[in-house]
Amino acid sequence: MIDVHKISTNCTRNEFVGTAVLDTIGLVISGIDDTLLETMNVGMKYRCLGLFSSRTGAAGQITAIDDAVKATNTEVLSIELPRDTKGWGGHGNYIVLGGTDVSDVRHAISMALELTNKYAGELYISESGHLEFAYSASAGQALNKAFGVPVGEAFGFMAGSPAAIGLVMADTAMKSAPLSIAKYMTPNKGTSHSNEVILAVSGDASAAKTAVLNARQTGLELLIGMGSYPEIPGIPYL
Amino acid sequence: MIDVHKISTNCTRNEFVGTAVLDTIGLVISGIDDTLLETMNVGMKYRCLGLFSSRTGAAGQITAIDDAVKATNTEVLSIELPRDTKGWGGHGNYIVLGGTDVSDVRHAISMALELTNKYAGELYISESGHLEFAYSASAGQALNKAFGVPVGEAFGFMAGSPAAIGLVMADTAMKSAPLSIAKYMTPNKGTSHSNEVILAVSGDASAAKTAVLNARQTGLELLIGMGSYPEIPGIPYL
Amino acid sequence: MIDVHKISTNCTRNEFVGTAVLDTIGLVISGIDDTLLETMNVGMKYRCLGLFSSRTGAAGQITAIDDAVKATNTEVLSIELPRDTKGWGGHGNYIVLGGTDVSDVRHAISMALELTNKYAGELYISESGHLEFAYSASAGQALNKAFGVPVGEAFGFMAGSPAAIGLVMADTAMKSAPLSIAKYMTPNKGTSHSNEVILAVSGDASAAKTAVLNARQTGLELLIGMGSYPEIPGIPYL
Structure with missing residues (x-):
């Protein structure tokens, strides 16, 4: 053995x-x-x-x-x-x-x-669910392939679980700045049946960053409203 | 930060x-x-x-x-x-x-x-698997959309994991009363690859309830036969 | 109740x-x-x-x-x-x-x-991921149905998670003996979106066994290289 x-x-x-x-x-x-x-x-x-x-x-x-x-x-x-x-x-x-x-x-x-x-670093995991965020000032081949972001444009990403939180974050993001939707994913669409709504946006760098930061604030308020504080396994950078 | x-x-x-x-x-x-x-x-x-x-x-x-x-x-x-x-x-x-x-x-x-x-309330989760049951005397739009139950008919639901337990519960249910199969789901069919066999039945109210109660008894005996008692996170109502 | x-x-x-x-x-x-x-x-x-x-x-x-x-x-x-x-x-x-x-x-x-x-018995689960191996000297109907192994040929199986480990094991296996690929699976292909690369091989009995043993050695070195030793819930038999 x-x-x-x-x-x-x-x-x-x-x-x-x-x-x-x-x-x-x-x-x-x-x-x-x-x-x-x-x-x-x-x-x-x-x-x-x-x-x-x-x-x-x-x-x-x-x-x-x-x-x-x-x-x-x-x-x-x-x-x-x-x-x-x-x-x-x-x-x-x-x-x-x-x-x-x-x-x-x-x-x-x-x-x-x-x-x-x-x-x-922008991952927040509580007893009830999780949030994930990412941002790049200029998308390259990987972000284009994964999320359809046009190469050279800024990229903003937000995922929320339970899924309903992700949709409110997406709504917050779209209302906070003029942006295009690069990819929209739900449990039955584009994900591997994860319990998330995911939005990837593209556009101007400051617009993308503002959208992610606003979505993060909204998402954290809702997730924490479920009753427990998230663990942060990395180091938030945004 | x-x-x-x-x-x-x-x-x-x-x-x-x-x-x-x-x-x-x-x-x-x-x-x-x-x-x-x-x-x-x-x-x-x-x-x-x-x-x-x-x-x-x-x-x-x-x-x-x-x-x-x-x-x-x-x-x-x-x-x-x-x-x-x-x-x-x-x-x-x-x-x-x-x-x-x-x-x-x-x-x-x-x-x-x-x-x-x-x-x-009818959720039973042990170390080995879980069981879920539901019942409604009269299905509306949500149950129709999710499980194909005709609006106005009674609805019975049973899910068992590991999946094999779900099939024996489904068999028990179908033998206990005259019912129609509204939806049948397995890891590869209709589920998001969950480890369950799921049966939703429709028909007469007392038939649907009897089917669910019989399936619950069968499922609990099999699940507990795997060696541990389930936690019940809610309050059983059936 | x-x-x-x-x-x-x-x-x-x-x-x-x-x-x-x-x-x-x-x-x-x-x-x-x-x-x-x-x-x-x-x-x-x-x-x-x-x-x-x-x-x-x-x-x-x-x-x-x-x-x-x-x-x-x-x-x-x-x-x-x-x-x-x-x-x-x-x-x-x-x-x-x-x-x-x-x-x-x-x-x-x-x-x-x-x-x-x-x-x-050949299941190894650590904090970071898991490895699974199997071998049969002569495949029957079940292995044929599940993995496409020709009935009567030897069967070797290896799965590694995180998925990248599985691909290096597959490469090791293919280089260690003349074998045919019976089935190749990844998160998006053939699996239920599991975090694995899986390879099932068929051929000569000693070739299949050598391939599995070599893949096991490679996989264990990589998995343990992630920082923790695996639990072995069964008893290894190869």
Whole structure:
């Protein structure tokens, strides 16, 4: 019988890049198996893949990946949002990057891990539900792929659970500044049946930021009105 | 950095109506943003929306909404069942009502919160799984929309998890009285991949009630046979 | 009000066969209600059904069912994978067998419960994620139905969560021996939005076993590299 305690918590495998908050792991496969790559349906352009995946949170991590892809010679191949959050009502994430140079891909994943510790800071989890916010002054390929935000425009994101809170936050956001809806998601639409209403907006940087901050205030008042204060697993940055 | 403890648990926002058991929140938006309303795909008839949403439970809350809609000048616009229950194997709910008069919508949501404390009473959650039951002598618009029960007929509901227990309850129900199947749901069919078999039946009031009570007895025997007694977060009313 | 503590944990209902690890329950319905059987959409050939269902795990239990079906005069009618695992990122299972003889179906379910205590042994659950492995020297009807493994070929299975770990395990497996991919699953593809990459392989028995063992080593190193050791709810058998 295998003795797992003989394995070190200091992982020395080539594929291991590192970890971040919210059960996030970053990995690199330098030359993926051809049959597996075909099956993955992410194209055959890259055999070097960067993998990024968390149990909890999506928008913060995708914002981190967005910056990391901008800064390196890599491309986002797929973004998936599993129904997770370790028993809460939301998503995790699973992202695959491609690149031609291993060190470039490793650098992108490493940078995304570091940025996740910042950008995943706007997560508020109480006994009753959770809220998640994200903001970027200029969306890149990852935010475009995940939420349809036009590249170069500012991005604002808000998710609330139980879902009803998310809709009031969305309404608050839309009333606070002239913005376009990039993506609107509900338990049956666009989510993996999470208990959230999610709104991603695009537009002018100050408008997007104002919308997120107003939605955050509204959402926190409603969530806390359910009777308990949220834990904040990261460090709020907005 | 935001200090969430400056926000009171006594929510004073206009949108806030109240809360109920099972992490249920009731909210009202008196004049929703037009762009958001279009995106919601619930029609453009009402700009005043009532929102109702829980982490745990569906049938009890929908039965509560059903009565509240009957008693007010409101209409059910959408019912969604996220995969939630805070780590157990079932659903939460997210319901949107519409009305032309704010006080009417607020009254509907307020009544639904109060009735939820009663109708969501038939929930049994053990270490191994859960059971949920509901009954109405006369289905209205909400039960029709959610479970296909003909308006005016009696409604019986049973959900069991792990899913196998739900099927034996469904079999018990169908054998106990002459009833029609209004909706049959499994992990791959109609649910949000919850670990449940769900049966909604319609027919005569005493038949529907007998079916639910027999299914409850069967389900409790099987669930308790898995080795632990269930918690009962509400107050059983059947 | 019902007093659940009057019900014994020693279930004496005819339908009850028994339980196994991972909140698994085995049940038999000797003559299912006809209307319910039609609604189930599993054919009308059998009125005697065996039910098998767990909160956590899928491959181990399906491997157990596979052996049980081989050894009895029964047939697999449906296999579903709810999104469950009691708050972790994976699946449970819900399986329906059919047979013409009650004692045969009961025997199949009873054998599957016993084998589950063995075959569901390769499950590793840490604070950060989980890993699941399974192996069979010769796939039967259940493994064919669930994962597309050709009947008679060896079967190897690996699932990793967070999903990125699963892909590195899949890559390890494919590089360790000549094998065919029977099924490849991700949060958006084939799973119930679980936080896993899953690979089922088929081929030669020693190749399949080598692939699973190599994937297990890789997966454990990565999962433990996330900072905590896994719990092992069963007894590893590979």
